[in-house]
Every structure is written in structure tokens, then in C-alpha cells.
Amino acid sequence: MRMLSILIIIATLLVTPGCTPGIWNSSQVPSVDSQSQRSLREGTFLDDLDLSGLKVQEVKDKIKSWEEDKLAQNLLLVYNKTEIPVMRKELGISLDFEKIWAQLWTAQGQRTASSLKVDTVQAHQMLHEKLAQFNQAAVDASYTIENNQFIIKPAVPGRVVQEDSILEQFQNRSFTDLPGQIEVSAAEVPAAQTTEQLQTLAFDGIIGEYTTRFNAKDENRSTNLTLAANKMDKTLLKPGDTLSFNQTVGQRTPESGYKDAYVIINNEYVPGVGGGICQVSSTLYSAAVLANLPIVERYPHAMAISYIPLGQDATVNYPDLDLKFKNNTASFIYIRTEVKPGILTIRLYGKKTGKTVRFEQQIEKETDFQTIRRIDPNLSPGQVVQDQAGYKGYTVKTYRIIKDSSGALDKQLLTQDEYAPTPKILRIGAD
Template sequence: MSKKMIASIIIVCNTMMAGFPVYAATNNSSSDISMSQSVKMNRLAGKTKYETAKAISEYYCSGKVDHVILATGNNFADGISASVLAHTKEAPILLVNSTVENSQDAFDYIRQHLDPSGTVYIIGGVGIIGDEFETELNELGFAQIVRIAGLDRYDTSYRIAESLHTTTGSSVVISSGEDYSDALSISSFAANKDWPILLSPAKELPEQLRNYLRELKPAKVFVTGGEVLISNNIISEISDLLPGASIERLMGQSRFDTNVIIAKTFATNPATVYLANGYGFADALAGSTVAAQKGEPIIMVDPSIPTLPKATAGYFENFCANNLSPDLVAFGGSGVVSDEIMANSKRLISGAVKGTSIYSIADLNQTVTQNESYSLPTTVPAKLYNSDTENLPVQWNPQTIDTSKVGTTVYTGVINGFANTIKLNLTVREPLPIAQYTTYFDPGLANRTENIRLAAKALDGKLLAPGERFSFNKSVGERTAEAGYKEALIIEGNSFTPGLGGGVCQVSSTLYNAVILAGLQIIERHRHTLPISYVPPGQDATVAYPELDFKFRNNTAASILIRSFVGDNSLTFKLYKK
């Protein structure tokens, strides 16, 4: 290829880097008006991780390329060391699925952009990316195919490193082969400087990596991650192998902390900050080619929350403190890097908010039992932009509490330094009953239903003091026409016959069963002379004024409240301790 043609390709690619938005989503909400307008936002995304990788590759270069790299989108192990190779070859990283048929986004890019004499680098063995991919590439006219694969992920990273022809005395990176976040955090910096990324198990260096380090004799070794991922034993091994080398461990308390420590080590003044899902590898891997061009950071975010990890918020705040305003580019759709995360990142970078500024305060919902003592909270938890939670003092209106009435009262709260008011929805509910029992009746029997309603109403709200005795007949009274009772079937002897107050025995029997469940002392109870259907056999309590009564005693140390509820076809008694 002529130098003129190469220069043309570089110009096209750099032009694309300067401002070709494959998929842009900028949040220009009213709250951002006061922000520095120099912080631009862009998003590189597709509907799937494979589409996103293609979108990133289009952004990387929409012209012709001489090389592309294929890595699986289903597993991180082989691909995370390929960022350095991609930068060296000026090649985008395309992600493929398990079959050619499901990898058309990658093949579309190759058809449109790979020079016919160009090379496709396949990362991983045929168990990861099958032979059918090579067959498809050959049928498309691409003959230059190089597969880089080892016996395992560690061997593959070693073989990628070998292909780089790194100069003796250079730096290298040692990252865990069991997790992707630390390797991807350093990938753009290592790629920019052509430092190989070698994967290692936690406890001991593989032999091929030992041999590689002996031969390369790097002057500096960066170890990413804590001791759980890369043990101190490996640090000792490296020291023994390279007695003259400087070894620096880059680690934090979490993947996000480590990510920021790496970014602060290598990118104090970036022109662009790239945001990616901290709990997924695909978008960051594909995006590492873009970030590596100028050695700029890929910052990991937690897609489950709209705020930034504490270390990340601090990193962004420092830009404003140093009069820096890097642009923001998200790798992936709003499901992994939300518009709110991008907007909050911009707010922190531009100085519109600080990490310790209040992001949100959720409304509160409290439920108490009727007449229960309750005090309004003096503080409420506030979510900060750095994802911390701080309890802040609050002033409520109204300030008085009344739990004597069942229902919901809304209190509004004011917090100093927070523009929005918050709400506390205080719901007062009836106390849970110590016992309840329900029976059912035929509402089509109008007279009987009315008698049930009258007797149940007479008992509703009755309060028994400790030791007090209850009499059904005394509480309900004589069942007379003057009292509103109607004729319905009653049991007299061994037959059913019409009589005033038919149905009242269902009320006494229902109450009896609730009293039994509450463990109260039964003083008097009579059974019907014929079977009845609304309670199980033997669990009835018949009454007939004034001869037959149902009596019990409140043998507890608390007052007992009787509540009755009559539905369309049901009768329920609930007993409460007061």
C-alpha cells in the first residue's frame, strides 16, 4: 500500500474520531443550563453488544482498514488481552457470537471496511470461535487469517504478547484471568504504550509467562487488582525473576476503586472520558480501541444506580478543580450507561454539583397501629452524587402526630440545601386481631340477613375490661319486632320453624369461635338440637332470650375490643387487645 493511501486512511479515521456520532444521546435538561457547555456527550451503541461493537468500530474508522480483530462476545477470557494487539495493528475489535449466522454485525463491518488483502485476527481456539468463521471469511474473499490461541486463557494472553514483538526493557501488565474489570481498566493505557497484558491465575505464574518475563526483562511491571485476584506470591515470583524491575500494584477496595486508581495513574488530563458498564466486558473491550488512540480512560459505572461510585465522583470533581472539561462518550445503550449517569457525570465534571451534593431523597412510608406512640423522624437518608447515603436533619409540617384515627396523613419535610420537599405518608391501621373468625350466609334470605346485621351491629365496638364478663343476650338485647328483628327460620326442639330473630345464632356461633381462638374463658355455651351448616359440627353456640345465653370472661390482663364486620355474604368477628 502506498504512503499516500495510508495517509488518506489515517485522515479519514481521525476525522471520524473528531466527530462522527454513530448514536448520540445528549441530555440538555433545564437543570444543565448553568453547566459548562464545553463538556460534550456522545453515545456509541446498538441494540445488542454485537451491534455496539460494530458502532464503535464505525466510530473508530469508517474508511478502509488493513486489519480487524474478532473476539467472542460470550466470554471475556481470550479477548481482554487483545486491546494491545488491536492498537498495534490499528484494528477495530469486532465481537462475534457462537455462530456465523448470529455474527452478521461483525461480517457486515468486514465486508464494508476491510481491505481485500487485509488480515483478520481471530482470538481464541476453535472451541471459542469455530472453523466456520474462517470458511465464511475465505468465501468472502479474505485469505489472510491469523488465529491466536493457546491451551487456555493464560496461554492465549502469552501468545498475543509474543505477537507484539515488544522491545526488551518495556513495561508489562499482569492482570487476573478470572475477572475482566481490572484488565479492561488498564487496557487503553497499556495499548497506547504497547505494553502487553498478561493474564495470570491468582496463586502462581504459568510457566510460559515466567519464560516470557525472563526473555523480555521488562523494566516496569504493573499488577492490577488486589491480593485475592493476584496474590503476593506472584509479586514475589516476579521480583525473583526480575530483580531489577520496578513492580507497582494498582488496586482499590472494589472494581470501581481500582478503575479510578488506574485512571488517575495514567490520565490526569484526558480530552475524553469513556463510560462503560462495570459489570460487563463486551462494550469496554470493543471500546478499548477508541480509548487507546490517545491513551484515555474507560471509567466503569454501576448500571443499577443513577449515581457514580464514590471514587469516580471524586475523579470527576478534580477535573473542575483543575479547570478541565473532558468530553464524555458512553459505550453501550442507556440500559448499561443510563442518560442519568451521563448527565450526573457531566454535572460533576462541570462543577454544577459536588460528590457530596444531595442527589435525591426518597419519600417515606410508615405504618403504625392505631393509638401506637409514634414520633416523626428527626433525620432522613439522602442519596449523594457519590452514591454515599447521609442522614440529614428535616423539619416536618405538621409537627403533631395523631394515631387515634385509622387512615393516612401526609407530612411534608424540608431539608436545608435541598430544593425539593419530601413526603412522609403515615398510615394508621387497626391493630392486628388476637383472633378472628368468619362464617357465610345466603344474602337471598333477606329477613335472616337483616337479623344478622342487627345483632352484629349491637356487638361492634364493645370493650371488655380485664376480668369482665360478657353476656350475649345482655349485649344484643331481646329480639323483638320493635327492635327491628324479623321472622326467619329458627330451631325449636327438633324442627325448623319461623320465629323472630332467626339467624342470630349464627352471630353467637361466629363470636364463640373467635373467643375460642383467643383463649378466653367460656362460662356458658349451648349447642343446637339440630345440625347447622355455617360452623363445623360441635362448634356452634345457640342463644334464646332469656333462657339460653352465650357467656365468656376476659381472663387476660388487657382490655378486649370486639369488632364485627358484615359483608355481602359473610360475617366476621375480630378480637383486639387494647
């Protein structure tokens, strides 16, 4: 019995806290708020902070004071030799107190490295404020058109400070190995519209051109033609855009400056507002065909007209009859119109392809015109006045002939048009 009692006493002493040297287990770590009188053993350090022999509350107070001193120190953020001092505390750095508290009491008599944590929200906010001067927005490439030349102003890439790379240097650190200076890096930010994109869109020359002539002495018709041509001038079509003649030129009204000139109604030339506009649309149509652009909408005149070959005309009448063609290329199409006395020229600028285009017409049928005689009591007996010359009617096929850089030909049927004969109209004095 005596031997058993001795063994029990020895076992009790072995499991009693403080009776044997060694490290405490986690269940023996005092609470942070504990008023325990336990003391840390000699040789217990937190980084360079000596905590030997201090009781729980003393340890807590000393660490807090030490932390405040450490966090009041500055870090230097350096970007391109420019130094920006920032307090550690401002960057959301703090001790991971709960973690190091457990380490101190379970590894007494040893040196424990401090463990830091970072409030990333606060850190990003402060870094953004302090380093905003080094951020630079990207500048998109832009262009101007001068003297029918597409001039590109190159893009300028932006930059943005890499805040995450700064924060990475605080992770898994102690106060001892926390850097006093951090080199700030910035990432390049590309422009939304790059120089290369504009180079793809840029036009480099004339891809379609056509000229027609008119009677400059017919002032009203010349005025209408000039107004419409000026409305069309400098129109820019992006890839995929469809041009509408009516939308571009607008409604032809006296209020818009348009005057009465001859138009075709019921196969006769009669005065009407905007006469002469169709010469602009017909010239534009021919230039668009020669530019090898797809025609979306086009109508021939009811009768053959004199200022352009058969099959190359395009009548318009706001808002019902329109001329439309599409930019199916990868570059801009730029339209220039030029009106000189008696001469209208329309040029389409785009990206040259090495192809050439021409028209080819094939007359399928001709129809003679009739002569219409009308009695005019205001004329002398037997007197004859011709109000309208007669012209034959035609059925015509029009082709677009495309030749590539190797000389190979592609013949495409564009249209088959029917033009009614234009009657000769005579006024005759009554007998």
C-alpha cells in the first residue's frame, strides 16, 4: 500500500502545471483578458521585444505599446525615384495578436517572430490615394482627314500602379523583416482604340470615281445639283455602314433652298422642285459600282437620260425611291464631291485592293418613240413648236467587270433595266 501511495503522488506531481520543464499545451494559454498571475519565462522575446518575467496583463500592455511604435514608422514607396512616405498603420498593417499570443505562451523561453495581418480594403484605399499621381489613363488613337489624307495620331498606353504587388510584400511578414522601402511597379494599360486598329480602318486612295456633265446655264438645275452634292461631300462610312442617299441629302424643299427644274413625270419632262438631284445620285451610283461596293437599293429612270450611259443611272424621290450601297470593306469609305461649272465629279476613297472595275452594257431591245401633236391656239396656223425631243426606249443589261491583280476577269450582272421611249411632243397652231 505504501508503494502504491508513493506512485500516485509521483504521478500527480508529473501532471501538475509548472512542476516539470517544457512547453505548455494550448489549453494552458491564458486568455488575453485573463488576470492570471502567470509570468513568461526568461528568454521569451517577440522579435526584439523582451517579455521575460512579465505577467499576462503586462505582456499585453507592452506588446500593444510596442506595436503602436512599430506601426507609427514609415514605409517608403518609391516610383521612378519619387519617394512617398506612408505610415505602416495607414496601410492597414497590424499584429495578428491572437496568433502571436498563443505562440508566446506555448513557446516560452524562445524568440517568437511577430505575425502581421493587412486590412486589404484600407490598404488599397490608401495606396490608391497616395499613388494616384502615377496612374495614367490610356489615350485612344485618333485620326483627322486633311487634304483627303487619313492621318493617324498614335495611341498612348496608360499605366496603373500594381497595388496587389505592394500588398504581397506585407504577407507572411514580421516587423523584423518588413521592408522599409518598396519599389512600386506599374502595368501598361492598352488604349481601347489602338494605332493598329486605325491603320486597318484607314483609307489610302481613290477606289471609285465618276464624272458627269450638266448645263451650267440652267441656273435652277445647277443650284439643286450643287446643294445635293455638298450635302453628300465628306460623308464617312464605317465598315458595315449602309449609305442612304435620301437620309444623307434630306428632303428637297423650297425651304431647303431647292428650286424648280425639269423632272420626269409620266414620261414627260415637267418642272418640279429639286430637278437635277438625280444626276448626283446617278454619278454616285456609278462611282460606287466602280468601287466594287454592293448596291442595296437602286431604281432606273423611266426613260433614258442624256448625262449618263444606259444602266448607270439611279433615280431618287424622297422618301420613296432611294439609292443605297454598303461599305463591305474593312476600312472607312470617304466620299468627296466636286462641282465645277458644268462638271460633277464624285470620288470614293477606300483601301486599294489592286482590282479594277468597269461597266459593260448590252442592249437587248430598242423601241421607237412616238410623236405627240398638241393643238395650241396661242400659235399661228401651221406653226410648230417642239416641246420635247423624242428618244428610243431600251431594254439593257448592265454588267460589272472586275479584273484582279493577276488579270483574271469576273463578269457580274448588275441590272436589267427597261427604259420607255420618250415621245416627241409638238405644239401646232390651229388652222
